[in-house]
C-alpha cells in the first residue's frame with residue numbers, strides 16, 4: 395500500500411467491471427458497489443496513525459467497523475493488537491478480509507451482520523475508517539460510537555472531510571496526505587484525518603505532514 399508498505403492488499407484497478415461481476419453473481423442490479431476492493435482515504439489515515447502510534451492498539455482488543463478490504467484490521471494486528479474483529483455487512487467484504495488477512499499472515503475474525511443496533515462489542519478500541527460517505531450509514535455510526543465511548547471503549551475515526559461527518563466534539567489526532575484512487579474519489583491525493591471522540595486520554599494528539 396502506498397504509505398503503508400507493510401500492508402499487502404488485493405485491490406481492484408477499476409470499479410465498474412467488478413461491480414458488474416457482483417451484479418451478475420448476486421443477480422441483483424442494486425448490489426452494493428465493491429467498496430471492499432479499494433483502500434479508502436479514511437482507512438489509510440488510520441493505518442498510518444497505527445504505524446506511528448502502535449501503542450493505541452498494542453496488547454488490546456480491537457473492532458474494525460466497516461472494514462471493507464480489512465485494511466484497518468490488518469494494520470491493527472500489525473501494530474500489536476491481540477484480538478481483532480473486522481465487521482462489514484457486505485458478504486464479499488468478508489471474503490476479501492479473510493484473503494487479505496491471510497496475505498499478511500494476520501489473524502482477524504470476521505463479523506458479517508449489522509452490529510449497529512446491538513450494544514457495542516467487548517473490546518478496548520473501535521476503528522471506523524471512512525464510514526461517512528453515505529447519509530444512511532453515517533447517521534447510525536456516530537451514535538453507536540458514542541455509546542461505545544460511554545462504555546469506556548476508545549474510538550479512532552478516519553475520514554477525508556466527507557460531508558456526513560460532523561467534526562464538532564471530535565479531537566483531531568493526526569492528518570496525512572494519502573494516495574487513493576480516482577475510481578472512487580475526485581482527487582488521487584486526499585487529506586485523511588484521524589479523530590477520537592471527545593477528549594482522547596489514551597491517544598497522543600499531533601498533526602503531521
Ligand SMILES: C[S@@+](CC[C@H](N)C(=O)[O-])C[C@H]1O[C@@H](n2cnc3c(N)ncnc32)[C@H](O)[C@@H]1O
Nearest residue numbers: 429433434436437460461462482483484523524
Ligand atoms: C468506504 S468503505 C471503507 C472500508 C475501509 N474501512 C477502508 O477505509 O478502506 C465502508 C464499508 O462499510 C461497510 N458498511 C456499510 N454499512 C455497514 C454497516 N451497517 N455495518 C458494517 N459495515 C458497513 C461497507 O460495506 C463498506 O465496505
